[in-house]
Every structure is written in C-alpha cells, then in structure tokens.
Amino acid sequence: MSAPVEETEKPNIDIDRSVGDFRYDVDYAYDAGVGLTEATIDYICDVKQDPEWVREFRKDGYRKFLEKPMPTHWASHDLDNIVFENIRYYLSQGVTPSRTWDDVPEEMKQTFERLGIPEQERKFLAGVEAQFDSEAAYSNIKAAVGEQGVIFVGSTEGLHKHPEIFRKWFGKVIPSSDNKFSALNSAVFSGGSFIYVPPGVKVKHPLQAYFRINAQNFGQFERTLIIADEGSEVMYMEGCTAPKFETATLHSAVVELVALKGAKIQYVTVQNWSPNVFNLVTKRGLAHEDAEIKWIDCNIGSRLTMKYPGVIMKGRRARGEVISIALASDGQHQDTGAKMIHAADDTTSNVVSKSISIGTGIATYRGLVDIPPHRKGCKNNTECDALLINSHSRTDTYPAIVTRGNQNACQHEASVSKVNAEQIFYMQQRGLSEGEAMSLAVNGFVNDLVREFPMEYSVELKRLIDLEMEGSVG
Amino acid sequence: MSLSIQNLTASIGDQPILKGLNLEIPKGEVHAIMGKNGSGKSTLAKVMAGHPDYTVTGGDVLLDGESLFTLEEPDQRARAGLFLAFQYPMEIPGVTIANFIRAAVQARLPEGEELEATDYYANLYAKMDALKIARTFTSRSVNEGFSGGEKKRCEILQMAMLEPKYCVLDETDSGLDIDALKIVSEGVNAMRSPDRGFLVITHYQRLLDYIVPDKVHVMVDGRIVMTGDKDLALELEAKGYDWVTEDQLATA
Ligand SMILES: Nc1ncnc2c1ncn2[C@@H]1O[C@H](COP(=O)(O)OP(=O)(O)OP(=O)(O)O)[C@@H](O)[C@H]1O
Ligand SMILES: [Mg+2]
Numbered sequence: 001m002s003a004p005v006e007e008t009e010k011p012n013i014d015i016d017r018s019v020g021d022f023r024y025d026v027d028y029a030y031d032a033g034v035g036l037t038e039a040t041i042d043y044i045c046d047v048k049q050d051p052e053w054v055r056e057f058r059k060d061g062y063r064k065f066l067e068k069p070m071p072t073h074w075a076s077h078d079l080d081n082i083v084f085e086n087i088r089y090y091l092s093q094g095v096t097p098s099r100t101w102d103d104v105p106e107e108m109k110q111t112f113e114r115l116g117i118p119e120q121e122r123k124f125l126a127g128v129e130a131q132f133d134s135e136a137a138y139s140n141i142k143a144a145v146g147e148q149g150v151i152f153v154g155s156t157e158g159l160h161k162h163p164e165i166f167r168k169w170f171g172k173v174i175p176s177s178d179n180k181f182s183a184l185n186s187a188v189f190s191g192g193s194f195i196y197v198p199p200g201v202k203v204k205h206p207l208q209a210y211f212r213i214n215a216q217n218f219g220q221f222e223r224t225l226i227i228a229d230e231g232s233e234v235m236y237m238e239g240c241t242a243p244k245f246e247t248a249t250l251h252s253a254v255v256e257l258v259a260l261k262g263a264k265i266q267y268v269t270v271q272n273w274s275p276n277v278f279n280l281v282t283k284r285g286l287a288h289e290d291a292e293i294k295w296i297d298c299n300i301g302s303r304l305t306m307k308y309p310g311v312i313m314k315g316r317r318a319r320g321e322v323i324s325i326a327l328a329s330d331g332q333h334q335d336t337g338a339k340m341i342h343a344a345d346d347t348t349s350n351v352v353s354k355s356i357s358i359g360t361g362i363a364t365y366r367g368l369v370d371i372p373p374h375r376k377g378c379k380n381n382t383e384c385d386a387l388l389i390n391s392h393s394r395t396d397t398y399p400a401i402v403t404r405g406n407q408n409a410c411q412h413e414a415s416v417s418k419v420n421a422e423q424i425f426y427m428q429q430r431g432l433s434e435g436e437a438m439s440l441a442v443n444g445f446v447n448d449l450v451r452e453f454p455m456e457y458s459v460e461l462k463r464l465i466d467l468e469m470e471g472s473v474g
Numbered sequence: 475m476s477l478s479i480q481n482l483t484a485s486i487g488d489q490p491i492l493k494g495l496n497l498e499i500p501k502g503e504v505h506a507i508m509g510k511n512g513s514g515k516s517t518l519a520k521v522m523a524g525h526p527d528y529t530v531t532g533g534d535v536l537l538d539g540e541s542l543f544t545l546e547e548p549d550q551r552a553r554a555g556l557f558l559a560f561q562y563p564m565e566i567p568g569v570t571i572a573n574f575i576r577a578a579v580q581a582r583l584p585e586g587e588e589l590e591a592t593d594y595y596a597n598l599y600a601k602m603d604a605l606k607i608a609r610t611f612t613s614r615s616v617n618e619g620f621s622g623g624e625k626k627r628c629e630i631l632q633m634a635m636l637e638p639k640y641c642v643l644d645e646t647d648s649g650l651d652i653d654a655l656k657i658v659s660e661g662v663n664a665m666r667s668p669d670r671g672f673l674v675i676t677h678y679q680r681l682l683d684y685i686v687p688d689k690v691h692v693m694v695d696g697r698i699v700m701t702g703d704k705d706l707a708l709e710l711e712a713k714g715y716d717w718v719t720e721d722q723l724a725t726a
Contacts (some may be wrong), residue, residue, distance in 0.1 A: 425548055427566070428549040429524075429552050430552060430575075432578060432581050436581065440566070440577060441566060445568050
C-alpha cells in the first residue's frame, strides 16, 4: 500500500478507466481562450446570442463569484489548487445541437458511440442530450414524448424559445449568490438541459443527458432546469466522464428542479470522472404540495467532489429523498451529503448515504436537516454508512440536524465498517482474486442502494465498481 | 498424487509456530490431525492456504508434485485445488450465499466462459438439500447472523460446490449439534473419492466415528509427533495429550 500523502500533493493514480479514458483532438470553432474576465463573458454572450437579461445575469454572477470566498474554511484546502486564470471557459463547435447522430461532427459522434449513448437511446430512453465540452452536440426527444407537450432542449434553446417558463424559475431555486461555484456557473453557464413536463403527463422512459469533457484545462458549466407541472412525472439521468488529464479540470454545474403540486421528479446521476477533475456542483429541488423529489446519486472518481443535493419542501406533504453512493479511491476526496429543508408541515425526507474509502481516499458526509420549531408533523430519516478499505482510509460524518420543538421526528443512524484482511483472505481462499474479492465486498455494501437505480444503470454501476476495485489493487 | 508437507517451518512475526512438520496425504485418503489448543493446527491450514500473516521459513508443500509456494496468492492455490473449511468463517455483509458461491465457481471457468445460471442453481439446490440447508439461505448474506452450526454447514456446501482436490477441514465439527454432525459427515463422506484427499482437524474422537480416517496424527508444538490408525484417536481420548508428550520423551 502506498504511504499517506499530503492533501495538496496528489499521487499518480493509474486506474483502468478504459471506458472513458480516450480523447480526440478537436479544432474548436469557438474558444473563449484562457482565463476569466468580463470580456470572456461578453464573448460567450455573443456566441450564444444571449438576450440582454442573460448578459446581465451572467455579469451579476461574475461579480458574486469574485466577492465570494472559497469555502476552504469548512471544506478541503485542495480547492486552493484550482487556478481560475488557467481554465478555458468556453469551447464549442457551434451552439446548435444536431437532431440526428449522422449530423454530429465525426469525432464527437465517435466519442458518444464509444460511450454507448446512441445504443442506450434506442433501447430505453425517451430522449437524449449529449454535451461535448461547452455545448450539446446532439439533442433529441422521441416523437411520441414530444407530442405529449414535453419540452427537452438545451439551456440556450430553452431560454430563447420558452422564456415564459424558463425565466419564471431560472435562478430561483439556487440563487447565483448561493456559493462561489453557483456564482461562477451563473457567469459562464453553457449547455445542460431544460425540461418542462405539462400537467398530468407521466414520461414513461427516462430522459438522459451525457456530459463529456474532452479538452484539457477546461471548465464545464452546464445548467439544468427541470419543471414538472402539476401531477406530472419524469425521470432524468445524467452520466459524466472525462479522459485522464495531467492538469486540473473543472466541472461546476447548477441543477434546479421544480416539482409543482403532486409532481414527481427523480434525478439519477452516475458520475465517473477521471482523477484530475474538480467536481463542484450545486443541486437543489423545490417540492410543492404533495410533490416528490428524489436524488439518486453515484459519485465515482474525480479529484475532489463537493455535492450536497437538496430538497426544499415548500408545500404540505411534500417529500424529499437523497440516495447516494460515493467511492473515494486513492488520492480522491468525495465530500457529499444532503440538505433537507422542511418549509411546510407534514413534510417527509429520507437520506441514505453510503461511502467507500479506499487507500488514501477520503469520504465525507455533510448533512443538513432543517425543521423550524413551529412546524408540525415533519419527519426525517438519515442513514450514513461508511466502508473503509485499508488503514489509510478516512471517513467523516457531519450530520447537522437542526430541529427544535417536539412535533417532529428525526432519526439518525451512522455506521463505519471495514473490509478487513481476514474477509479478503476468506474470499481469496474460495478462488476469487483480491480485486474480485474487494469488488464483491463493495458491491455487497451498496447492494440495497443499487437496487434504487434503474436496471440499466445498476449494471453500469456494478461494472464501474469492479473496474475501480481492480484498479485499486493494481 | 498427494498433498505432501515436507519439513515445513513457519512463523508469525519472529515467533516460530510450525517447526519442521511432515505429513503426506495421498489422494483417496482421509487423515485426521488432533492436538492441544495452540499446537499450530489452524496455522498449518492457513499457511498452506497462503494467509498473508505467516512467513514460511523453510520446507515445502507439494500439491500433486507442484509446490504450493510458487503460487503466491491464496486464490491461485484455491484454484489449484486446495480448499479450507475455516474454523471461524468470515461474515461478508450484503453478499448473498448464491452470489458468492457463483462468483467462486465462475472464477474456476476458463476466461470468457459464462456460468449457466439454471445449471448452477440446480446444482446448488441439490447440494443444499443434501446438507439440509433451507433454500431460503441462498439470499442471505454469507455467514451474517448464522448460528455456529449454520456457518460450518455452509463451509461444507461451498466445498461441495467447488469440488477441490484436497480439503482441509478445521474443526468443522465444533459447534454442530448431533444431527448436524451426522449430516455434515455424510456430506463429507459423499465427497470421498479416489481423486480427493482430506485433512480433518478435530478435538473430538466422535467425528471420526462418522468420518472414518485412514490415519490419525498428533500434533505437538508445530510438529507431528505420532501417527496411527483410527484407534489412536480413542487412545488419545482415554489418556489425554500428556501421554503423547511423555511417550515422545520416553522414545526420544
Ligand atoms: N496472529 C497471531 N499473532 C500471534 N500469535 C498467533 C497468531 N496466530 C496464531 N498465533 C499463535 O500460534 C499458536 C498456534 O495457533 P493455532 O491457531 O494454529 O492453534 P490451533 O492448534 O489451531 O489451536 P486450537 O485447537 O485452539 O484451534 C498459538 O499459540 C497462537 O496464539
Ligand atoms: Mg485452530
């Protein structure tokens, strides 16, 4: 086993990520250059032909980004290693995605084919958006779903073509000033999805977005807004990969969900970032009366992930749920959690988090459950389980349950367990290699949560865990 | 063809535990080892299986003529045909018995070959029925919350499914009730064959009434000091281990 390393000095990680680890040389038609100034923002606005209100929104976000401190006082000092002047903030081949794969530029098409996206689309998806660096290369929704009035487009198209819905909710669930990275995203956002599901429409199959980073020293800042109108239902899935880079790459998304009365949104993420990606994402949903928002989140890879999906339960009987799996391999830090804000009576939230730390990997859980004293009939259940593989691993749990008054119920359970050498020996004695034994132990640990993922994704998840564990024993 | 242990010495840290152990188990035979607590019986089993805590300091173990120690990883030795039924089987939370054994069977197939699920389950159920293990156990996590006896039975189930060449049973009888002892013994006897050898570690002569050994060895302080037939076990039961030691001293 490798010796413990300083947080700032990341070890050379060599994990077999054969699925995502490849890149193409692309001549970008639009390139905002390196570094971030007002001129960068103007460049992006011009390329995207943003309306004036968006330009102002971006500049306001930029000011807030400059004002806001890095959250190093409570999170990792590794954030200080992000050099904002060295990052490229916008790279694209054009702002209009193709509606057919045949029209997608060759190297992008090949990328997504290697990642299996067109195949998945044929098999089980209601629509796909495939983003390559700053813009979607492909975006399409199945005709039958479109005919029900479902809108599924990129954020740029959303704000141009559906301003009446878009503007009403954009930036309302997560204000630019929420944190430094939501402000940065507001300044330079590009790509991501805009979804609107009309009242009563239940989208049978999932809509999927795939976020691919191809360029080095690059920042991807997609912006997703999903609105499920009264009584509607939708499941959205996002996948993410990037090739291995020598230098740090930034992924900083903002995702806002709005579930109107009685609506249901499930948001599934399977993230498999390569080890030099800083993944700093703000995700929050607003659940109205009787609505339900469920985040199902799997974080594998990245150098540092900070992500705390939240639900604001604004209407009575609203429900919020976060189911998350985080796997921190050697040299990685998964700082994840959940925020549950009970802003109405009789609201219910559930958080189940499982983290796995391997080698020098660090997994941290940060939770916030806020139930003000005058609320009645609110319930929260939080379970955090951590699995440690070998002695360098570290796990921290910061479950902040802010609840006062006695008309509400909170339950919190946490456990830390270890895969010990005797278990591995036992499994090896049955003929399994060390890597297979570790995979089996990890899969066993997350088993009950994996069942929450759609079938196709749970298979993918298992495969990713296997790859990661094989890689970790070298 | 045999499992041949030749002048084996092994330590934990700098403390020697096995001190020149010789033992040969030809295929088709059942050998029993008896010996005081702490004499090194489990150590022998684990050293052969490749437990990382022990250092082999001398000697060799040949499995059908091939040195086990050229195979570094425990899983390589397992796939070469060595099976160890543990004195203390480990719990593996979240991994079902069915999936665990399946992975182990799969690991023995040539690369690219997939285990046929229906055949596998038919085989698994047949073996479970024979060992009187309820089929509901397939979906329980390996050893988690099992009673002592259930754990031991599950070890024998794995042995039956993996069809090893040489089986080492470390105190498989302890923790078994009288009925279970019979069932497990029948399971072992059913596996006796000219192509398989057994090393049965036990403290109780009674087991050897059911699994009748070809030879009984007595281990003292990391060595085999006496070998006899099944009657030796009866004699030990009557006279205790001090008799062996004194006898040894007398002949030394
Ligand atoms: N990890 C260890 N660290 C220190 N000493 C050990 C370790 N493992 C075994 N030993 C010592 O080695 C000796 C032999 O142990 P072993 O478990 O092989 O005995 P055994 O013959 O199987 O006994 P029992 O009949 O009680 O099962 C004992 O003195 C034991 O304390
Ligand atoms: Mg023992």
